[in-house]
Amino acid sequence: MSLLIVSPFVVLVLCPGVVPLDLLSFVLERDTSRLVPGVHLDQAEGVRGLRFSSPHLSMSFPSSDLLPDCHLFPQQFSMVVTLSVTRSNPQVKYKYTDRLFCFCFDFSMNKGLYLCDGSQWITMLQDHQRLDYILEQQVLTTSSETNDIEVFQIAGVGVMAALAQRSPASGSAVYLWTRSGFQLYQNISTHGALAWRHFRIGKRSYLVVSNFGGGADTSGAEVEPDSSVIYKWSRKRRRFVHLQTLHTHCARDWEAFSINQHTYLAVANHRTGNNHTIDSLIYKWNRLAKAFEVHQRLPTSGAYDWEFFTVGPYNLLVVANAFDGVTTSVDSVIYVWVNDGFQVFQTIKTYCATDWEMFQIGGRVFLVVANGHRLADSGHGRYAINSTIYELDMHARMFVRFQDITTYSAVDWEFFSLGEEHFLVVANSFSGESYSLNSILYRWQGYEGFVPVHFLPTIGCSDWEFFTWKGESYLMYSSAKAPLSKVFKLKTY
Ligand SMILES: *[C@@H]1O[C@H](CO)[C@@H](O)[C@H](O)[C@H]1NC(C)=O
Ligand SMILES: *[C@@H]1O[C@H](CO)[C@@H](O)[C@H](O)[C@H]1NC(C)=O
Ligand SMILES: *[C@@H]1O[C@H](CO)[C@@H](O)[C@H](O)[C@H]1NC(C)=O
Numbered sequence: 001m002s003l004l005i006v007s008p009f010v011v012l013v014l015c016p017g018v019v020p021l022d023l024l025s026f027v028l029e030r031d032t033s034r035l036v037p038g039v040h041l042d043q044a045e046g047v048r049g050l051r052f053s054s055p056h057l058s059m060s061f062p063s064s065d066l067l068p069d070c071h072l073f074p075q076q077f078s079m080v081v082t083l084s085v086t087r088s089n090p091q092v093k094y095k096y097t098d099r100l101f102c103f104c105f106d107f108s109m110n111k112g113l114y115l116c117d118g119s120q121w122i123t124m125l126q127d128h129q130r131l132d133y134i135l136e137q138q139v140l141t142t143s144s145e146t147n148d149i150e151v152f153q154i155a156g157v158g159v160m161a162a163l164a165q166r167s168p169a170s171g172s173a174v175y176l177w178t179r180s181g182f183q184l185y186q187n188i189s190t191h192g193a194l195a196w197r198h199f200r201i202g203k204r205s206y207l208v209v210s211n212f213g214g215g216a217d218t219s220g221a222e223v224e225p226d227s228s229v230i231y232k233w234s235r236k237r238r239r240f241v242h243l244q245t246l247h248t249h250c251a252r253d254w255e256a257f258s259i260n261q262h263t264y265l266a267v268a269n270h271r272t273g274n275n276h277t278i279d280s281l282i283y284k285w286n287r288l289a290k291a292f293e294v295h296q297r298l299p300t301s302g303a304y305d306w307e308f309f310t311v312g313p314y315n316l317l318v319v320a321n322a323f324d325g326v327t328t329s330v331d332s333v334i335y336v337w338v339n340d341g342f343q344v345f346q347t348i349k350t351y352c353a354t355d356w357e358m359f360q361i362g363g364r365v366f367l368v369v370a371n372g373h374r375l376a377d378s379g380h381g382r383y384a385i386n387s388t389i390y391e392l393d394m395h396a397r398m399f400v401r402f403q404d405i406t407t408y409s410a411v412d413w414e415f416f417s418l419g420e421e422h423f424l425v426v427a428n429s430f431s432g433e434s435y436s437l438n439s440i441l442y443r444w445q446g447y448e449g450f451v452p453v454h455f456l457p458t459i460g461c462s463d464w465e466f467f468t469w470k471g472e473s474y475l476m477y478s479s480a481k482a483p484l485s486k487v488f489k490l491k492t493y
Pocket of ligand 3 (some may be wrong): 384385386404405406
């Protein structure tokens with residue numbers, strides 16, 4: 001490992017494991033007969049380097065020498081340390097101060113420019129990254145079947161995944177991503193967990209889980225009432241601790257968002273007993289009481305999912321309505337925030353809608369719905385049906401049909417981008433006969449819309465989550481029919 005120390009505030013780091021680019025040679029080798037003013041040789045613990053006592057103007061060079069046509073560079077860019085790390089010794093410790101920034105030029109796997117804010121790498125520029133193939137990275141044996149996964153990051157801790165697991169006996173698990181994949185981090189007591197959501201209020205992290213207590217209990221034992229529980233991340237105890245319990249009704253989803261610096265939660269109440277036409281609630285965080293309070297009630301029909309998104313100055317919220325007690329062919333509703341509450345913006349006919357996903361491609365705004373099944377007159381369900389992508393028509397101010405994709409009792413859509421490429425992966429859960437079927441990864445091809453590119457065998461797929469960590473991209477899926485989840489690595493070139 002060679003370490004060249006420059007000045008105390010800005011650090012230029014070459015990503016571990018990549019071919020080093022000797023940036024200092026840009027300034028030091030102009031005139032080899034003398035050292036640049038303010039620079040002297042130094043040796044510490046067997047490492048020889050250069051110490052820069054004061055940054056000198058003669059050490060600067062145009063950033064275009066390094067990256068032609070780079071518009072994202074700060075006007076003044078001072079370098080402090082170049083650090084090259086060999087593959088055999090990737091253990092490098094950086095000492096962060098709040099005035100320290102690091103830049104990472106990665107010319108290998110994930111070509112690009114990354115900025116480090118002290119805890120994570122933020123992508124500034126990323127070039128030509130393309131999906132090559134998909135590798136199975138980890139098969140996670142879970143204590144019971146999983147209805148939902150939430151992947152999130154906690155500063156200073158890393159990537160975590162909370163799994164909403166069916167069994168009341170073993171509860172639900174929160175995993176931490178390590179070099180060998182997800183490792184169990186914390187058990188949280190749940191009963192029939194249906195969904196997790198992570199959110200932040202300021203810098204603090206929270207998790208909310210919905211419990212379904214009213215499940216069939218054949219033993220006649222007292223069933224737990226339906227409730228959702230909010231947990232707060234305790235920085236001291238480094239685990240999630242109970243914050244608040246809310247009364248919910250077979251809540252299928254929680255959504256968190258903020259409007260005008262206020263934090264809100266929306267719960268999708270699916271049903272009370274057999275009654276599906278009930279209210280779903282919007283809660284608002286009360287800073288003084290340090291608790292969520294009911295802000296608005298919205299009528300829903302077997303609500304399954306909420307998706308919040310913004311378009312320009314507008315705050316929108318869409319609900320997936322699955323069933324009204326008679327039919328799965330019901331309207332799902334897009335709401336817009338006006339004054340201090342949501343008002344109906346548009347309704348869209350859906351068929352047992354289970355999920356909405358909003359995404360943007362080059363300024364275009366899309367919404368895709370996962371349609372679960374259609375009830376035929378015979379009373380039998382049809383599971384191979386279209387799920388539809390809608391595009392926002394900015395002039396008409398409404399979403400219009402863009403593309404139909406045949407899905408098999410779809411329960412989730414996940415959108416993600418790799419470099420310049422955009423993908424949608426669908427969780428197909430049931431073919432009508434079997435729970436073992438392919439989930440499909442689609443790639444955006446502009447005028448042609450999304451076209452299938454990868455087929456991923458799944459069993460009772462309940463959720464797909466995309467996440468990135470240390471420049472690598474992953475997809476994770478959970479099964480509602482088998483006690484396993486899988487993590488796939490997306491290999492790019
Ligand atoms: C979590 O619970 C499982 C049993 O369901 C147990 O084997 C495991 O040791 C527990 N882990 C932690 C971190 O509490
Ligand atoms: C369903 O619940 C709502 C709200 O509690 C109530 O107004 C409605 O009458 C109920 N419908 C049926 C069919 O019981
Ligand atoms: C799905 O959509 C396509 C294109 O809009 C249409 O041709 C097809 O009939 C639809 N399939 C079903 C099962 O509704």
